[in-house]
Amino acid sequence: MSASDLHTPQTAEGHLRVPAESKAPYDAATEARLRADAAQVIARYPIKRSALLPLLHLVQSEDGYVSGRGIALCADLLELETAEVSGVATFYTQYKRHPNGDYTVGVCTNTLCAIMGGDLIWERLSEHLGVGHDETTPDGKITLERVECNAACDYAPVVMANWEFFDNQTPESATRLVDDLQAGREVVPTRGADTVATFKQVSRVLAGFLDGRADEGVGAGPASVLGLKIAHERGWSAPASADEAREHAAQDASPVGEAGGLAHGLRESTDSHANAPDEKPGEATSTRKEGEQ
Numbered sequence: 001m002s003a004s005d006l007h008t009p010q011t012a013e014g015h016l017r018v019p020a021e022s023k024a025p026y027d028a029a030t031e032a033r034l035r036a037d038a039a040q041v042i043a044r045y046p047i048k049r050s051a052l053l054p055l056l057h058l059v060q061s062e063d064g065y066v067s068g069r070g071i072a073l074c075a076d077l078l079e080l081e082t083a084e085v086s087g088v089a090t091f092y093t094q095y096k097r098h099p100n101g102d103y104t105v106g107v108c109t110n111t112l113c114a115i116m117g118g119d120l121i122w123e124r125l126s127e128h129l130g131v132g133h134d135e136t137t138p139d140g141k142i143t144l145e146r147v148e149c150n151a152a153c154d155y156a157p158v159v160m161a162n163w164e165f166f167d168n169q170t171p172e173s174a175t176r177l178v179d180d181l182q183a184g185r186e187v188v189p190t191r192g193a194d195t196v197a198t199f200k201q202v203s204r205v206l207a208g209f210l211d212g213r214a215d216e217g218v219g220a221g222p223a224s225v226l227g228l229k230i231a232h233e234r235g236w237s238a239p240a241s242a243d244e245a246r247e248h249a250a251q252d253a254s255p256v257g258e259a260g261g262l263a264h265g266l267r268e269s270t271d272s273h274a275n276a277p278d279e280k281p282g283e284a285t286s287t288r289k290e291g292e293q
Ligand code: FES
Pocket: 108, 109, 110, 111, 112, 113, 114, 149, 150, 151, 152, 153, 154, 156, 157, 158
């Protein structure tokens, strides 16, 4: 590595360099504040080691990643080895071992989004920002990620900025989004909260300290609830569970039940009995009446 490499903000892998203070203890005031917050989190769990996941988010809310000193603090608070804390922090992708950008921009390249344009969006953003998956721009603003389904397939292709939805994106709209985030201009998600919080702010929410924005904006848009709307219009309901089917079959065997025609909880195209849990292929289930196919 040359001397000039040491002064670049990124490593060869495209991560921001871990600062020297990563393993230095917190100053007294910061540590006292973190310990007070951690006490509130730990009090929510019957066994204190269960608080590790939110405490790692708390560390990220302070340092912007899971720092060495954050790992030491978690280990001390929860009476764990630092290796145990590290093992958890390196398992989940939401925990960052290098300083994260202010905004994690996640491009869904899973099947539906990919064929609707997600792959093109990814290529455009990666080229535009000059970073690849899990890499951060040198200005520390954006960490780019490929995401395997944002759970918003009905608005594909979807991009998320710090887990806020930007639906029905194009390469052009996604490029504008990252330009605005880098320039510090306000961006408005298409659903959910009215603004995009920073990575540190969101990390504090994930640690369990609410920011009052949970009920902002529209949650499920029209495309998300279209199936429910059609079901209501047509009077459809979900098929009965196996237990309910057995119970209703017993009722159907009575003269009153058989007079109704359909089994309770089963309607039109869903008029088939659920399999019994121990039923094998080709076996008649106890929920079926004799002679029924
Ligand atoms: S496939 Fe992209 S949100 Fe589900």
